[in-house]
Amino acid sequence: MTLARDLSLASAADAAQVLRIDKVSKRFGTFTVLDDCSIDVSEGEIVTLLGSSGCGKTTLLRCIAGFLTPEKGAILIDGRNTIPVPVNRRPVGVVFQSYALFPHLTVEGNVAYGLKMHGVPRREIARRVADALASVSLRGFETRYPSQLSGGQQQRVAIARVLVLEPRVLLLDEPFNALDAKLRGTMQVELRELIKRLGMTAIFVTHDQEEALTLSDRIAVMRGGRIEQVAPPDEIFDRPATAYVADFIGLSNFIPAEVRDGKVTLPDGQTLATEAQGPVRVMIRPHNLRAIPQGPGPWQGQVRFQRNVGPLIEYTITAGQSDMHVVALRRDRIRPWGEGDAVSLEVIDPEFCKVYPEA
Amino acid sequence: MVAIPAPPDRQKPVDWLMDKLLSGQGVWPAVPAILILVIVAVIPFVMLLSLGFSDFSVSRGQIIDQTFSMRHLGNVLTDPLYWTTFQRSMSLALSTTAICLLLGYPVAYLFLIGGRWTRRAILIVTIAPLLTSGIVRTYAWLVILGGRGVLNNALLGMGLIDQPLRIVNTHWAVLIGMVQIHLPVMILPLIAVMSRHDRSLEEASANLGASRMGTLRHVILPLSAPGIGTGAALVFTLSYTTFVVPQLLGGGNYLNAATMIYEQVVYSLEWSKASVMSLLLMASCLVVLVGIALVTNHFTRWTRGRQG
Numbered sequence: 001m002t003l004a005r006d007l008s009l010a011s012a013a014d015a016a017q018v019l020r021i022d023k024v025s026k027r028f029g030t031f032t033v034l035d036d037c038s039i040d041v042s043e044g045e046i047v048t049l050l051g052s053s054g055c056g057k058t059t060l061l062r063c064i065a066g067f068l069t070p071e072k073g074a075i076l077i078d079g080r081n082t083i084p085v086p087v088n089r090r091p092v093g094v095v096f097q098s099y100a101l102f103p104h105l106t107v108e109g110n111v112a113y114g115l116k117m118h119g120v121p122r123r124e125i126a127r128r129v130a131d132a133l134a135s136v137s138l139r140g141f142e143t144r145y146p147s148q149l150s151g152g153q154q155q156r157v158a159i160a161r162v163l164v165l166e167p168r169v170l171l172l173d174e175p176f177n178a179l180d181a182k183l184r185g186t187m188q189v190e191l192r193e194l195i196k197r198l199g200m201t202a203i204f205v206t207h208d209q210e211e212a213l214t215l216s217d218r219i220a221v222m223r224g225g226r227i228e229q230v231a232p233p234d235e236i237f238d239r240p241a242t243a244y245v246a247d248f249i250g251l252s253n254f255i256p257a258e259v260r261d262g263k264v265t266l267p268d269g270q271t272l273a274t275e276a277q278g279p280v281r282v283m284i285r286p287h288n289l290r291a292i293p294q295g296p297g298p299w300q301g302q303v304r305f306q307r308n309v310g311p312l313i314e315y316t317i318t319a320g321q322s323d324m325h326v327v328a329l330r331r332d333r334i335r336p337w338g339e340g341d342a343v344s345l346e347v348i349d350p351e352f353c354k355v356y357p358e359a
Numbered sequence: 360m361v362a363i364p365a366p367p368d369r370q371k372p373v374d375w376l377m378d379k380l381l382s383g384q385g386v387w388p389a390v391p392a393i394l395i396l397v398i399v400a401v402i403p404f405v406m407l408l409s410l411g412f413s414d415f416s417v418s419r420g421q422i423i424d425q426t427f428s429m430r431h432l433g434n435v436l437t438d439p440l441y442w443t444t445f446q447r448s449m450s451l452a453l454s455t456t457a458i459c460l461l462l463g464y465p466v467a468y469l470f471l472i473g474g475r476w477t478r479r480a481i482l483i484v485t486i487a488p489l490l491t492s493g494i495v496r497t498y499a500w501l502v503i504l505g506g507r508g509v510l511n512n513a514l515l516g517m518g519l520i521d522q523p524l525r526i527v528n529t530h531w532a533v534l535i536g537m538v539q540i541h542l543p544v545m546i547l548p549l550i551a552v553m554s555r556h557d558r559s560l561e562e563a564s565a566n567l568g569a570s571r572m573g574t575l576r577h578v579i580l581p582l583s584a585p586g587i588g589t590g591a592a593l594v595f596t597l598s599y600t601t602f603v604v605p606q607l608l609g610g611g612n613y614l615n616a617a618t619m620i621y622e623q624v625v626y627s628l629e630w631s632k633a634s635v636m637s638l639l640l641m642a643s644c645l646v647v648l649v650g651i652a653l654v655t656n657h658f659t660r661w662t663r664g665r666q667g
Contacts (some may be wrong), residue, residue, distance in 0.1 A: 114567035
């Protein structure tokens with residue numbers, strides 16, 4: 001038992017990095033799009049590049065695929081630098097935002113295309129195409145043209161088309177953008193399960209944080225060509241490394257404060273130990289705040305706005321100069337605060353707050 | 360309450376007509392164009408046909424004694440001279456089309472893969488000749504290809520030839536002129552069709568392992584089939600029925616169908632033969648066009664059965 005466990009641990013450690021992005025920089029003219037980006041991705045891992053438009057996430061993806069050549073840095077796949085490798089020899093499969101299915105080829109023709117280009121024998125092509133179509137549940141659609149498929153089916157063809165080549169790394173550029181909101185959710189879960197089942201290593205690019213939180217083993221939050229933080233979704237949410245990440249992922253309250261004797265005093269009087277110095281900003285998540293009946297507490301406010309979102313109630317509470325976001329679970333027995341109600345605010349768990357140096 | 364004025368009982372006919380023409384429903388918006396076509400194309404064509412299929416005599420500029428006859432058609436079909444003339448027209452038009460495609464396709468491909476300035480340069484070079492008249496361009500070829508023209512002077516100057524080459528008034532001069540004049544008509548539809556497709560198709564093809572050549576052959580070429588069809592049909596029609604280039608660069612002794620029709624109308628006053636020949640020219644042109652359409656259709660099956 002212990003031996004088996006040790007072995008599995010050893011193999012986990014050996015699950016070497018499939019993809020290593022090492023200090024990659026890329027400029028368009030004088031504009032720096034990627035600035036010293038490094039990420040290591042290990043076998044079977046799903047990493048999302050998340051950021052607002054223009055943060056360089058798509059550029060990084062295109063560098064990995066070989067459509068762009070970075071000026072500095074290296075991109076290693078299985079330990080080999082791929083920068084000098086031409087696009088058509090890289091062991092990566094790209095699922096394009098537009099899917100880029102060949103309109104003049106049938107579903108079967110699209111999936112067989114890569115195998116043909118690699119000179120795979122005809123009989124093997126037929127078998128592998130059938131397998132790939134089965135893995136995305138598209139049996140029976142072989143003779144359809146892409147224009148005869150729905151958005152979701154087109155996406156699955158695009159995925160089957162690269163899966164059939166068994167690439168080392170799967171690159172997906174905002175693959176859910178073209179789908180309607182309802183389908184998006186199901187496809188995200190399905191796609192994650194498919195990639196996990198096949199044990200593929202995948203890089204997603206998205207600007208949608210919910211998508212990133214659903215899909216990823218780790219999220220790399222990008223901003224202005226730099227990687228702000230790479231961490232699993234819960235860590236990104238609970239312990240954002242920078243104020244930008246905290247602000248970008250989920251809703252946050254920022255409160256200016258001063259560090260005294262290695263401690264920050266929160267507006268409700270509780271204190272929080274920190275290593276930061278001087279003026280800081282304290283980040284408090286809306287669900288870490290509680291609105292209680294007005295008492296003697298130092299943090300008084302008034303409910304400005306109240307909104308019911310299914311099982312949650314969102315409040316905007318004006319406290320002093322600033323508006324605080326507060327989220328509470330909806331419960332039968334507790335009457336929600338109404339607009340105009342005077343309340344006191346308190347932080348539920350001070351340890352859960354984060355302190356960032358004033359920018 | 361504001362009283363809404365009752366609609367007038369009867370529209371004025373002019374308003375009714377305008378309403379129909381602008382409504383965008385049925386054939387109504389096309390009515391003006393159809394009328395003009397009937398007046399300037401269909402009626403004269405019927406009159407021309409009537410000349411070809413009848414015996415008549417002319418007196419004081421008036422056609423009299425017109426009776427139906429297939430004689431002229433029979434005469435033309437049994438005379439080998441007409442067969443060779445049509446053959447010459449056909450081979451000239453087909454080779455012009457083929458050469459235009461061979462020369463034009465790389466230009467369109469360059470446009471597709473080129474940067475902003477390459478694209479601009481190609482557009483300017485392609486469109487600029489269209490701004491000058493075909494006659495002017497044909498005369499320019501006389502200056503270039505003539506016995507003491509630019510080309511011969513250059514070749515003589517370089518010592519490559521001892522005597523001026525005889526190019527003008529030959530089949531080659533006509534072919535060169537035809538290709539140059541019709542090249543833009545091939546390039547423009549190719550560019551239009553090729554730049555319509557998503558550029559990421561080429562990236563996808565490369566990502567799936569295709570070389571540049573592979574992408575060209577398996578993605579770009581099949582997708583440009585509609586452009587090839589359109590370009591070929593246009594160039595063929597124009598060069599099959601062209602008159603100016605063979606007349607000027609062929610020096611009057613190069614007969615193709617169009618120049619022959621011209622001579623029969625202007626010099627030999629054989630209007631009936633000219634009429635029959637026009638009909639044959641048009642009919643044979645249509646046959647080739649249908650052929651081009653069928654081939655193009657075969658290669659663009661994927662465009663059918665589109666949803667939405």
